Amino acid sequence: MTTIKDVAKLAGVSPSTVSRVIAGSNRISAETRARVLRAMEELNYVPNAAARSLARANSWTIGFTIARQAEQAFSNAFFPEVMRGMSTVAQARNYNILISISRTIEEEREKCLQLIRERRVDGLIVSTSRINDPLIRTLLEEDVPFVLIGRCAERPVLSVNNDNVQAAKMATLHLLDQGYENIVFVSGDSGLVVSRDRLNGYKQALIERDLPVDQMRIIEADFSIEGGFRALRELRERGVPFDAVCAADDLLALGAIRFAEHFGLRIPEDFGIVGFNDSPLMPFIHPPLTSVRILAYELGTEAMELLLDTLASPNKPRTMKEIILPSELIVRRSSCRLKTPDSIRG
Numbered sequence: 001m002t003t004i005k006d007v008a009k010l011a012g013v014s015p016s017t018v019s020r021v022i023a024g025s026n027r028i029s030a031e032t033r034a035r036v037l038r039a040m041e042e043l044n045y046v047p048n049a050a051a052r053s054l055a056r057a058n059s060w061t062i063g064f065t066i067a068r069q070a071e072q073a074f075s076n077a078f079f080p081e082v083m084r085g086m087s088t089v090a091q092a093r094n095y096n097i098l099i100s101i102s103r104t105i106e107e108e109r110e111k112c113l114q115l116i117r118e119r120r121v122d123g124l125i126v127s128t129s130r131i132n133d134p135l136i137r138t139l140l141e142e143d144v145p146f147v148l149i150g151r152c153a154e155r156p157v158l159s160v161n162n163d164n165v166q167a168a169k170m171a172t173l174h175l176l177d178q179g180y181e182n183i184v185f186v187s188g189d190s191g192l193v194v195s196r197d198r199l200n201g202y203k204q205a206l207i208e209r210d211l212p213v214d215q216m217r218i219i220e221a222d223f224s225i226e227g228g229f230r231a232l233r234e235l236r237e238r239g240v241p242f243d244a245v246c247a248a249d250d251l252l253a254l255g256a257i258r259f260a261e262h263f264g265l266r267i268p269e270d271f272g273i274v275g276f277n278d279s280p281l282m283p284f285i286h287p288p289l290t291s292v293r294i295l296a297y298e299l300g301t302e303a304m305e306l307l308l309d310t311l312a313s314p315n316k317p318r319t320m321k322e323i324i325l326p327s328e329l330i331v332r333r334s335s336c337r338l339k340t341p342d343s344i345r346g
Helices: 004-011 015-023 030-042 049-056 070-075 080-090 106-118 132-139 164-175 193-206 226-240 250-264 296-312
Strands: 061-067 098-100 123-126 144-151 159-162 183-187 218-220 244-247 270-279 290-294 322-325 326-329 342-345
Touching: 004 015, 004 030, 015 030, 015 106, 061 080, 061 106, 061 296, 070 296, 080 098, 080 296, 098 106, 106 123, 106 132, 106 290, 123 132, 123 218, 123 296, 144 296, 159 164, 159 183, 164 183, 164 244, 164 290, 183 226, 183 250, 218 226, 226 250, 244 250, 250 270, 270 322, 296 322, 322 342
Parallel strands: 061 098, 061 123, 123 144, 144 159, 159 322, 183 218, 183 244, 244 270, 270 290
Antiparallel strands: 290 326, 326 342
């Protein structure tokens, strides 16, 4: 039996393009439509009524894709808070959310394509962007409606983000203002745009104060408490001196607290710590953690509003824009060696 994939292969297009031709989409060029119709005729492919109906119908569902181990995704308060924001908007506008969790980048790409081609979702919210991201490239090629939470490094897309460069710079300057001199930056996956941006902010702060950027004090770690602990222990074993850490995530910062406890360092007298995301429990740990507050809930609401507005006007040209939300450094005991904690906005 001839399938849509057979037609797509002969016509030199994607299966989703064949589906759009069947559905009568006006977003397909006349040349592409003619090529698909010729392939259908040559293969004697006749879509049944159910398939045509499915192609035209909305699923009233938005896909939310996360590419990391499930236990890592939901141990981090960022993703549940983003989902809470997304759900508020989706519920108000009568949409559902389908969560897709993948272990690898390639698995994420294949799952997202399957969701779109099977018409199980009308669009996607992508939770993470990478350098030269294959998923974003594919979604653009397939003309899939999507919004990115973060920033695409290669080209403009619909996205909602916070200024990670400025936020990390603000956090590092705070540590310098508190008298710390040898600040380590513990990064997440270096292939992530957010990791690169936060690292750049750290470097900018040092350069602004005429301090050298020492690559020995920059280390990559898994987004976990254990990852933060191991990274700092590795630096200690290498003989790298440091008296503070700017961690790219609160879980890494909690690993830094564990490191200090393990090696008998007093916080903040001997060792200062700043995290990222300001997870809800950070004020209640000992000592309370200084952290950059990211508006995760608002990232979710803005991303969902932007995507649903796009879906509501399918014939309107998409304006590739980036919405930037503010961040705030919530200063607590873990980094206050010289003065009383207060909040710093950026």
